[in-house]
Amino acid sequence: MKALRLILAAGALTAIAGTTFAADEQVVKESVYAFPSYLDPVSVRAEVGTTGYGGAISYRVNPYVALSLGYNGGDISWSDELKIDGTKYDMDMDNNNTYLNAEIYPWGASQNTFARSLYVAAGVGYLDNDYGLTKNVGGNSLVKVNGERFTTSSTQSAKIDGTMSYDNNISPYVGFGLNTPVYKNIGVFGEVGAYYTGNPTVSLKTSGDDQIIGSNGNTLESAVEKEQHNIENKSKYEWMPVAKVGMSFKF
Template identity: 55%
Template sequence: MKTLSTILAASLFAAFSATAMADDSVVQDGYVFEQNQLLPTGVRAEIGTTGYGGALLWTANPYVGLALGYNGGDISWSDDVSVNGTKYDLDMDNKLAYLNAEIRPWGASNNMWAQGLYMAAGVGYLDNQYDLQKRIGAGETLSIDGNNYQLAAGANEGSVRGQMSYENDIAPYVGFGFAPKINKNWGVFGEVGAYYTGNPDVNLTQSNLVPVNGNTVSAQDAVNKEANEIANDDKYEWMPVGKVGVSFHW
């Protein structure tokens, strides 16, 4: 994975740019660039659909902030997933570094709830892998790409195993969030959004499966077709994001 130092350098440049381009109303209100604005103004811990982790926070002015973060781990919001009609057991391995600008239209408002509303736009570096697995035993059948298969004679177990992955992808992000402060230092936040990832790489392999009577498509041919359909289905071009957490500002 690219080093976080590269992303950090980009974030510092963005922080300076965001401050330099602040509108006249911000300058008139007395918010001018200071050297210490290059230092983080807070941190947050977060957990959600892309894993768990945290972020460094910068506040350029009341309307613009930056978040540089990392999410990872094998956290899963579901133990299984239905892919093209086949229900697989799911095991996630998330690795995501991101840099977002957070725009607060009402950042200077006296209303705490209005202050907390923001729009996020940025980019993520993804290295996410999803292990897929489905196993059957004697007397069971498995549907693959609309065809039924059963355990081969003499075998103890049949299966389809594989992986769906978004590896080394740079993905743009857009989201909406709410991050009110509880007091001077502590706050909470929630955010929803999506990364545009493009289609994932998919590979699936079957073991010990044979067609049920009347089916002339081999199990591996059915698996290959299903993997190809997943890799070219528009709905897998977007990775939804939902996360919550707490923040601390100094």
């Protein structure tokens, strides 16, 4: 799996390099502000999303191609929950992502502003993300683990906690976005995509009344062990989704 990620990542980097060397139509125009002319193709942006908060610097090679180098990190979560095989875990997120993307604008020379702003991103990221997972099961509660239902009595309680990590991964990325000006040199953008990470490293542990029997006859402890195995092996956990929005400033 790691070899496949590296092959795909190498392919993404080759494509990025190819778009750079193949470019023969440099963007050169007078800036709205008194910045040096060599900064004309450069823009910076601030962004926030599922991979944290941060920013990027972009170089518009020509109307059809831009290169972006960025970083996302920190603890950002829209819901502070992560649903895995029916189990909703409280999540503590710690992101650390660096990426290099080529952004392809198929209609970069169009007179239509919306069409001109659409792009496809392809690139590679260095991911070092850790997620703390916790699930508290109080008395008279129902929890679903690995597709099995567990119900506690008034005197029973249990806890599931652990970690899920994408450590030191070199991962290829593909995404789709919109980057459009709104006022002079100020613009907004949004992007959705996914990294191909391979399965994460997972550790889940139970404590408390973890021997309660579920609807399929398994103990809570054994169901958690099976859920950990599924996360480490199911193909649907090989992709890490990305969604982010932000603002840009062009020199």
